[in-house]
Amino acid sequence: MDSVDWWLRPIAWLFARRPDLRDRSGRGLLRLGNRFYVLLAIVMALVGAWDQFVKPFSRQLSRDNFDWLMTHRPIPYRPSTAIVVLDIDEASLAALAPEYGRWPWPRQVLASVASRVEAAGAQAVMFDILFADPDVANPAGDAAFDRYVAGSSNSFYPVARLNPLTDTQSKVPVSMLNFAEPDPHAGQALNPGRTIALIPPHFASIYDSTRMGTHNIHPDADNVVRWYDNYESLAGYRIPSLPDRMARALHWPRQRQARSLINWPRGVAPYTTISYVDAFRAAGRNDAAYFSRFAGKVVLIGSTAPSLNDIKATPIDSMHPGIYVLATALDNTSRDRFLRPVRPLWIWILEVAMLAASARLFVRATRVTAVTRYFFIVPSSLLLISLLSVSVSDRLVDLSLPAALVLLYFAIAKTFETQLHAFVSGGGVFAATRREQHEGQLQIACLPGTVSKDTVRGLQLRADACPIKVWEPVKSGLGVTWAAQGWILWRWHVPGSDPGPEPQPPLAWRNADPAPPAGDPFDLAHVIAAAAQSAWQAPEPRPSPEHT
Numbered sequence: 144m145d146s147v148d149w150w151l152r153p154i155a156w157l158f159a160r161r162p163d164l165r166d167r168s169g170r171g172l173l174r175l176g177n178r179f180y181v182l183l184a185i186v187m188a189l190v191g192a193w194d195q196f197v198k199p200f201s202r203q204l205s206r207d208n209f210d211w212l213m214t215h216r217p218i219p220y221r222p223s224t225a226i227v228v229l230d231i232d233e234a235s236l237a238a239l240a241p242e243y244g245r246w247p248w249p250r251q252v253l254a255s256v257a258s259r260v261e262a263a264g265a266q267a268v269m270f271d272i273l274f275a276d277p278d279v280a281n282p283a284g285d286a287a288f289d290r291y292v293a294g295s296s297n298s299f300y301p302v303a304r305l306n307p308l309t310d311t312q313s314k315v316p317v318s319m320l321n322f323a324e325p326d327p328h329a330g331q332a333l334n335p336g337r338t339i340a341l342i343p344p345h346f347a348s349i350y351d352s353t354r355m356g357t358h359n360i361h362p363d364a365d366n367v368v369r370w371y372d373n374y375e376s377l378a379g380y381r382i383p384s385l386p387d388r389m390a391r392a393l394h395w396p397r398q399r400q401a402r403s404l405i406n407w408p409r410g411v412a413p414y415t416t417i418s419y420v421d422a423f424r425a426a427g428r429n430d431a432a433y434f435s436r437f438a439g440k441v442v443l444i445g446s447t448a449p450s451l452n453d454i455k456a457t458p459i460d461s462m463h464p465g466i467y468v469l470a471t472a473l474d475n476t477s478r479d480r481f482l483r484p485v486r487p488l489w490i491w492i493l494e495v496a497m498l499a500a501s502a503r504l505f506v507r508a509t510r511v512t513a514v515t516r517y518f519f520i521v522p523s524s525l526l527l528i529s530l531l532s533v534s535v536s537d538r539l540v541d542l543s544l545p546a547a548l549v550l551l552y553f554a555i556a557k558t559f560e561t562q563l564h565a566f567v568s569g570g571g572v573f574a575a576t577r578r579e580q581h582e583g584q585l586q587i588a589c590l591p592g593t594v595s596k597d598t599v600r601g602l603q604l605r606a607d608a609c610p611i612k613v614w615e616p617v618k619s620g621l622g623v624t625w626a627a628q629g630w631i632l633w634r635w636h637v638p639g640s641d642p643g644p645e646p647q648p649p650l651a652w653r654n655a656d657p658a659p660p661a662g663d664p665f666d667l668a669h670v671i672a673a674a675a676q677s678a679w680q681a682p683e684p685r686p687s688p689e690h691t
Contacts, residue, residue: 147571147572151571151572154572155572158572158573159576162579166610168566169566169610170604172559172562172563172566173567173600173603173604174604175559176563176600177505177506179559180501180502180505180506180556180559181502181506183502183552183555183556183559184498184499184501184502184552187498187548187551187552188491188494188495188498190548191491191495191498191544191545191548192491194544195488195490195491195494195544196487196491199544201544202363202364203364203365204547205541205543205544206363206365206367206369207543208529208541208543209404209458209539209541210369210458212529212533212539213458213459213533214409214458214459215530216530216533216534217530217534218534218535219408219409220406220407220408220409220480222408222414222471222474223414223474223477223478225266225440225441225477226414226415226440226441226443226477227415227416227417227436227440227442227443228412228414228415228417228442228445228466228467228470229256229260229417229443229444229445230416230418230419230445230446230447230466231419231445231446231447231448231451232418232419232446232447232448233448233449233450234420235420235423235448236448236450238420239252239420239423246448246450246451247278249281249283249284250274250281250284250285250287250288251281251284251287251288252284252423253270253288253444254284254287254288254290254291255287255423255426256422256426256444257291257295257298257444258291258294258295259422259425259426260422260442261295261296261297261298262434263434263435263436263438264437264438265297265437265438265439265440265442266297266393266439266441267297267298267299267392267393267441268295268297268298268299268444269299269385269389269441269443269444269469269473270299270301270445271301271358271443271444271445271446271465271466271469272301272444272445272446273301273303273344274288274300274345274346274349275342275343275344275345277345285346289346289348292348292349292352293348293351297354298352298354299354299355299356299385299388299389299392300349300352300354301355301356301357301358301385302341302342302343302355302356302357302358303341303342303357303359304339304340304341304357304359305340306340307340309340310337310338310339311338312340313339313340313341314338315339315340315341315343316336316337316338317334317335317337317338317339317377317378317380318335320382321353322353322354322355322356322382322383322388323380323381323382323383324380324381324391325379325380325381326374326376326379326380326381328376328399329376329380329381331379332379333379333380334378335378337377337378339377339382341357354388354392355385355388356383356385356386356387356388356389357372357375357382357383357384357385358384358385358469359372359384360372360455360465362455367456367457367458368405368455368456368457368463368468369404369405369458370403370404370405371384371386371402371405371468371472371475371481372401372402373386373387373397373398373400373401373402373403374398374401376401384472385469386469386472386473386475386476389441389473389477390476393477395476395477395479398476398481403475403481403482404481404484404539405457405468405471405472405475405481406471406475406480406481406482406533406537407457407458407459407471408474409459410459411459411460411462411463411464411467412447412464412467413471414470414474419444422434441473441477443466443473445464445466446464446466447464447466447467453465453466455468480537481537482533482537482539483537483538483539484538484539484541485532485538485539485541490540490541490542490544490545493525493542493545494542494545494548494549497521497545497549498548498549500521501517501521501549501552501553502552502556504517505556505560514553514557515557517553518550518553518557521553522546522547522550525542525545525549526542526546528540528542529541529542529543567603567612567613567615568614569610569612569633575635579635579637580635582637583635583636584635584637584638584655585633585635585654585655585667585670585671585674586633586634586635586636586653586654587631587632587652587653587671587674588631588651588652589629589630589631589632589651590629590630590632590650591629591630592616592629592630593629594629594648596615599613599615599632602632602646602650605646606634609634609637610634611632611633611634612632612633612634613630613631613632614631614632614671615630616629616630616631631671631672632650633655633671634652636652653674655670655673655674
């Protein structure tokens with residue numbers, strides 16, 4: 144039992160006490176033979192079909208695989224140079240604190256910079272700041288901001304969508320959302336009286352502009368942001384996100400699906416970023432040359448300051464500023480570069496193909512060592528396909544489950560093949576007990592190498608009373624040592640016992656002398672090899688007349 148893996152020792156213990164169960168189990172493995180690999184592939188394919196088409200076994204496996212792909216793909220997504228972030232960072236908060244306080248600032252501070260950016264020819268200005276309440280301490284600042292909004296033609300503002308479970312408590316009907324539009328894909332009639340819970344802007348000028356959209360970010364169950372909500376379909380209306388509302392205004396491609404998988408560039412801050420205080424001081428100097436850098440750009444005004452608590456966990460970083468999440472969604476929207484997962488049917492077809500190839504490897508291989516090298520080659524190939532798919536295209540070929548199933552297939556098939564070989568050759572949990580070796584006589588027989596494997600396996604299946612073990616002549620490994628002798632068959636024969644009917648082809652059994660020490664597999668192998676050599680060199684006995 145010392146040579147048996149730890150997890151097989153309970154089975155070895157049971158087989159040592161029940162040799163009949165040991166032999167029946169081994170013959171069961173032998174009867175299954177290559178059918179096992181085919182049946183296992185079918186079972187794994189059905190498991191994969193259930194995962195792809197009915198209910199995923201583990202969404203987290205796909206999530207973790209996606210996160211790994213985003214950080215390890217050899218050709219990362221290149222961020223748009225047309226997006227610029229005006230960052231209300233800690234330096235800006237500290238610099239303007241003596242005059243305006245840390246936060247919130249009077250809104251003329253925002254209007255003064257935004258108006259100069261627009262005047263410089265910016266394609267659009269997007270605020271990642273809610274303007275839900277009046278600034279009662281600075282009414283003049285609100286008036287200045289209101290004038291800016293009224294005179295703007297390409298600025299966009301967020302509204303906060305509240306929990307849909309509270310929609311029934313709201314008094315805001317969907318028909319009041321002048322930035323929403325009928326959803327042609329909703330499949331239902333408009334219900335303008337349906338209420339919706341959200342936080343609208345305080346400024347009437349923002350409402351009148353209709354340039355609004357939701358800016359909510361919804362993480363997955365593990366609290367990591369991977370998807371972006373393009374819009375919400377409610378009561379027959381399409382309620383756009385900020386990027387989707389900008390896409391409608393600026394004639395960008397619009398996403399048909401409500402949610403899209405974000406195509407993440409490498410790095411937390413991949414977009415051109417300018418500290419807000421620098422732009423504010425340039426506005427105070429009337430520095431037109433400074434603002435010329437914003438011509439033709441989409442400018443986002445938001446904050447990376449940790450004190451403002453706009454931090455998200457993403458595949459790129461667990462402390463990802465929300466403004467850059469919004470910038471990435473805007474970038475994906477403007478260039479129609481969201482990732483598009485491949486349809487589950489194609490994933491399953493590839494999975495079936497890999498399982499079929501794996502089954503063929505095991506069926507055709509003479510020994511498990513011949514397929515060992517494929518144990519990692521096949522899953523690694525699947526991983527490489529996934530990496531290439533997100534590196535050279537916007538398609539996500541998520542092969543995490545197929546790779547896991549192929550690995551599981553190899554592990555189970557390898558275990559089966561190992562135990563089958565152990566039964567055939569009399570090793571492992573199928574080794575003879577010390578009692579069998581002590582009471583029995585080791586006998587050896589040889590068959591020509593031209594005898595088929597099926598014939599030899601038939602001998603083993605029919606040897607109920609006295610199990611026959613086999614060394615196969617092969618052209619590699621240790622089998623080369625006895626390849627010239629053909630098949631080596633051996634058994635522990637108890638003198639006086641009935642060995643059963645004469646097998647076909649007939650076997651000339653010879654006693655091995657001297658008998659090996661009980662329990663020593665190395666001495667046993669040495670005695671078998673020596674006895675087989677003698678048996679091979681001796682004249683072949685004539686079969687008895689009744690068996691010719």
